[in-house]
Amino acid sequence: MSSAKKPLTVLIVGAGIAGLSTAIALRRAGHQVEVFEQSSFADEVGAAIQLPPNAMRTVVKWGFSKDRARLELCGAALTARADNLEPLYKGSFSHFSDKYGSMWYSSHRVDLHNELKLLATEENASGIPVKINLASKVADIGPRVADIYSGEVQNFVGIHPDEEQRREDFQASSSREYLLETYKDFNPVLLRVMEKVKDVKLWPLLHRPPLRTWHTERLLFIGDAAHPMLPHADQGQAGAQAIEDACALGLLLEGIESADVNSRLKLFEKVRIGRAGAVQIFSRYGQDQADKVKQEVEKIEGWKGAVPANQGEFHDWNFSWDVYSECQRALDDERLEKDNEKDKGT
Ligand SMILES: Cc1cc2nc3c(=O)[nH]c(=O)nc-3n(C[C@H](O)[C@H](O)[C@H](O)COP(=O)(O)OP(=O)(O)OC[C@H]3O[C@@H](n4cnc5c(N)ncnc54)[C@H](O)[C@@H]3O)c2cc1C
Numbered sequence: 001m002s003s004a005k006k007p008l009t010v011l012i013v014g015a016g017i018a019g020l021s022t023a024i025a026l027r028r029a030g031h032q033v034e035v036f037e038q039s040s041f042a043d044e045v046g047a048a049i050q051l052p053p054n055a056m057r058t059v060v061k062w063g064f065s066k067d068r069a070r071l072e073l074c075g076a077a078l079t080a081r082a083d084n085l086e087p088l089y090k091g092s093f094s095h096f097s098d099k100y101g102s103m104w105y106s107s108h109r110v111d112l113h114n115e116l117k118l119l120a121t122e123e124n125a126s127g128i129p130v131k132i133n134l135a136s137k138v139a140d141i142g143p144r145v146a147d148i149y150s151g152e153v154q155n156f157v158g159i160h161p162d163e164e165q166r167r168e169d170f171q172a173s174s175s176r177e178y179l180l181e182t183y184k185d186f187n188p189v190l191l192r193v194m195e196k197v198k199d200v201k202l203w204p205l206l207h208r209p210p211l212r213t214w215h216t217e218r219l220l221f222i223g224d225a226a227h228p229m230l231p232h233a234d235q236g237q238a239g240a241q242a243i244e245d246a247c248a249l250g251l252l253l254e255g256i257e258s259a260d261v262n263s264r265l266k267l268f269e270k271v272r273i274g275r276a277g278a279v280q281i282f283s284r285y286g287q288d289q290a291d292k293v294k295q296e297v298e299k300i301e302g303w304k305g306a307v308p309a310n311q312g313e314f315h316d317w318n319f320s321w322d323v324y325s326e327c328q329r330a331l332d333d334e335r336l337e338k339d340n341e342k343d344k345g346t
Helices: 017-028 053-061 096-100 109-121 176-182 188-195 238-252 258-284 290-297 311-320 323-345
Strands: 009-013 032-036 048-051 076-080 087-092 105-108 131-133
Touching (some): 009 017, 048 053, 053 096, 053 238, 109 131, 238 323, 258 311
Parallel strands (some): 032 131
Antiparallel strands (some): 076 087
């Protein structure tokens, strides 16, 4: 950024994936960033998280180390019926690097956080190191860790409809009996695996339809606060969408001054809200429910093009979207509009 311009001071509530990623993108864009996190990072939730190609392409540009974050390669997928294990889909992802610019990885959530925290705060990187205030709950505005995902601990996720109106709580424990009762119709091979479980957590997942706006004045919602979505088994996009938010913010706020913040937040919303809203809708349905997806997605303002209807098309839609070129296009359009206005005035 130009040396004449004063960096923005940006305050971020929450050092989750969205908060830390945004902190990295904005420090790299030359701004001064401070993060307030209610927890002390002493009780972080241990679970797996996928890093699909659209997220990997972005974080790698920030210096993200696959080794430090101990990423595991997801080289193939098998989807099978739960009762008789008859395969429904089998596929190799070995072509992902050529097609989408990166392979698909998974990480232990705590390892991912640690790597993002390092990139935000390290001294020897571009921009001003981010200050993270822990145990700092923001009261008003306008995760326990085992030393794992080295093959010592296995993560199993089961998603099922729930009749009870539970509150969101990442730490709520459940029992092996509840697990076995819930999945009693599953194949005995799977039930034998479930019988071995030692630690059962029950994580309520709540759907919320896409919001019409994510910002008011200079206050902006990103990540799950703006577009919470369900962890559909073959999507794994919610954290990736938070990373795309962060990258877009870094690109659109680079080199700007305080007076431009509102218009750039509007531009951010224009670039991101349709994309994240569509992924939110996709996450609600199975990929065999193309009609429902189509019905809802086509309500999104400005929706263009075909609605994905099978796994390959969902992969293309999720992984091919390029945050860099989308932001560049938005900036070019903005410049053109300003030039046209100037021409009209002369
Ligand atoms: C079971 C499960 C599996 C998932 N699997 C995947 C996957 O495979 N791939 C994927 O991409 N996504 C996955 N997700 C979704 C992903 O975890 C979320 O999208 C992502 O964590 C969102 O990041 P965030 O920073 O927006 O929110 P969070 O990670 O929830 O972070 C918010 C932070 O804000 C802090 N905070 C909240 N209120 C305050 C306050 N008042 N003051 C200060 N701090 C505050 C919280 O302590 C927290 O640290 C999964 C989610 C679940 C539940």
